[in-house]
Amino acid sequence: MKKFLLTVIIFLGAVLIGMQASGWRSFDTGTQYNPPYHNADEGQPDDKPDGEGRPEPSGMPILGESAYLTERQVQNMTEWRKAAVELAKQHPDQVFYCGPADRKMVGLTFDDGPDAIITPEVLDVLRDYDVKASFFFKGNRVKKYRSVVKRALDEGHLVLSHAYSHQELDKMSAYEISREIEAAEDALWEVTGQRPAMLRPPFGAVNGDVIKESAQHSHKLILWSIDTLDWSHKDRYHIARNVLDNVRNGDIILMHSDEDKGETVAALPLIIEGLQKAGYRMVTLDQMLGLEAYKKQN
Numbered sequence: 001m002k003k004f005l006l007t008v009i010i011f012l013g014a015v016l017i018g019m020q021a022s023g024w025r026s027f028d029t030g031t032q033y034n035p036p037y038h039n040a041d042e043g044q045p046d047d048k049p050d051g052e053g054r055p056e057p058s059g060m061p062i063l064g065e066s067a068y069l070t071e072r073q074v075q076n077m078t079e080w081r082k083a084a085v086e087l088a089k090q091h092p093d094q095v096f097y098c099g100p101a102d103r104k105m106v107g108l109t110f111d112d113g114p115d116a117i118i119t120p121e122v123l124d125v126l127r128d129y130d131v132k133a134s135f136f137f138k139g140n141r142v143k144k145y146r147s148v149v150k151r152a153l154d155e156g157h158l159v160l161s162h163a164y165s166h167q168e169l170d171k172m173s174a175y176e177i178s179r180e181i182e183a184a185e186d187a188l189w190e191v192t193g194q195r196p197a198m199l200r201p202p203f204g205a206v207n208g209d210v211i212k213e214s215a216q217h218s219h220k221l222i223l224w225s226i227d228t229l230d231w232s233h234k235d236r237y238h239i240a241r242n243v244l245d246n247v248r249n250g251d252i253i254l255m256h257s258d259e260d261k262g263e264t265v266a267a268l269p270l271i272i273e274g275l276q277k278a279g280y281r282m283v284t285l286d287q288m289l290g291l292e293a294y295k296k297q298n
């Protein structure tokens, strides 16, 4: 048993070092990928630490397509997706990309707001359908659009962190990562009176330092299991199909609410009506994952 544990520890250490060395690119907006971190296939620990009553990640693949990606982008996206699934398995208490597979619920999530137009329009649609969602706001825009941020919170949505300046955290020092997380948290706290406990790393860029620093700041890392690719294939029907053709129990669905996402707003009623028709409940991430959305305050 001791020998086994030692093997697990050495394996996880090697994974962390590997990730730091190679970086880990994602797909939440249209940047070119670096070769993403490739996970070792062998030596998977069998008895992962249990998630304190939380369900294990199902290991389901990450889905969603765009007709406007280059071959290289598709290749990098595919590799990133595999790595993301593995990372969630290896860090079941810190990295999440989907919820439990045994409940017919999904989470709608919106990155890159707040802004003056699209985020309020998204909020209008959600209000009309009485659906709650989770927003990952850019810290450096929170004070500029404070009424939009407050509205999101007041209407029952989660107001969470997308770091401060929307940079690739895996390219930063541990100190810089820490500052990105803290600055976004402080901006959200100043506007909402809540400190977020969930972080969506910009571009899904994660490495060992990002995992360590986010954990140290009591932020869970939240990725996604359906990518609408609404920044790439900006067509309401395509965006809706990416969701409705792929949806599974526990999906965390990635969309965006910054300035040029009019088609995302137009897709939203199609998505909500389609999900409701198929019997899915749309819930916020704290409900979905059994985690606190905000830090406890004294």
Ligand SMILES: [Zn+2]
Binding pocket: 028, 029, 111, 112, 162, 166, 202, 203
């Ligand atoms: Zn983003």
